[in-house]
Each structure stands twice: as structure tokens, then as C-alpha cells.
Amino acid sequence: TQLLEQSPQFLSIQEGENLTVYCNSSSVFSSLQWYRQEPGEGPVLLVTVVTGGEVKKLKRLTFQFGDARKDSSLHITAAQPGDTGLYLCAGYPGRAGNMLTFGGGTRLMVKP
């Protein structure tokens, strides 16, 4: 069992649709991050959320950190084919720490 559970694992949608990806844990995290990874490359950081209840927006992407700092969500509005990729949530468990823990990832495909 992974410390961070992501759902869904796979998502295939049409261009223009909205979607939400979830990242859940039974543990508290000092911060949570969302990365996007394209084939053959390393993950690239999209956002870091550090305060319970925090909402951050990055163009059509909205990230939320749960009030209890145990979960997060990524919402994409009007998805485009360029959003296709692997989305990973990751966090530092506990009050601090150096061990970044990743969820299993959500593979998103947006069809034109």
C-alpha cells in the first residue's frame, strides 16, 4: 500500500472536457506537490501547496490542498491535447523531512 493513493490511474477524455485527479493519504503532509511527466523525461514540478485549504491556480489547472493536509486534488478545465501526460502527486510526510514520497500517478490522454 502506497502512502499516497492517486485516482484514477488512467483517464481518457475528449478535448474540451473537465477532469479532476485525486491524491489521498491517511497521513499528514507538510506540503504536497504536483508534477507532470512526459515520455522519456523526468517529472517537472507544476505546483507546491503548503497550507491546509490552500487553492492555487495555474492557467486552466486548479490545485487544492485539503484542510487536514492529508489530500489534494488537481482540476483541469477545458482539457487540451497538450495536457496529455503522467500526473504525479508527491509530498513530504510529517512536520518536515527529506524523503519525498510519490503517488502511483494518473496517466491522462486528451483526444482532439
Place this chain on the structure above:
Amino acid sequence: NAGVTQTPKFQVLKTGQSMTLQCAQDMNHEYMSWYRQDPGMGLRLIHYSVGAGITDQGEVPNGYNVSRSTTEDFPLRLLSAAPSQTSVYFCASRGHSYEQYFGPGTRLTVT
């Protein structure tokens, strides 16, 4: 700046062979880490370092050794390769912020 570089990009080993995966960063970051990525498992931490001369185990350290003699370099050694070590390996570094910078990865196959 080159960021985080990894070599080789691809490698095929036979069971029992040893090899070293190289990782270097030119951002003067204190923290460096090695991850492996397997289908459906996200990234799992193998070893990490908080500075030159200091290393520690991550989630899946068995079969791997690391050392950190300089700030820039953090090689990962496979002492006796096994098929279970077939994976994609990523090196990452970070400074004092939360952001990790990842290298392009090494795809390793052990036959």
C-alpha cells in the same frame, strides 16, 4: 546551466554484473536523491543525500550503494544486478525550496 545530468541514458546488463549510474548537478544544491520508476508505482526513493559526505536510505535501498564525495556528484552503484532492478532510474536535486529538479533518466534492463 545544464541542471541535472545522468549517464548513460540506456543500459543493458546481465544478471550479476555491476555498474554505476552517474548523476551530476551544477546548481550547488545540497539535497540529491535517486528514484526508480516502475509501471503503476510512481517513483520510489532509493537513497538520498543532504550534503557532501552524508547519505541515507530511502524506501527501496537493497541492492544499491551511493556515496557523495562532492556537492555536484551522486553516483548510484548496482553491486550485482538482478532482473528485479530493471527500471527507469531518476536522479534529482533540490536547494532550500521544495522544488526537486529531475534528470532525464536512465533506462536499465537486466537480463
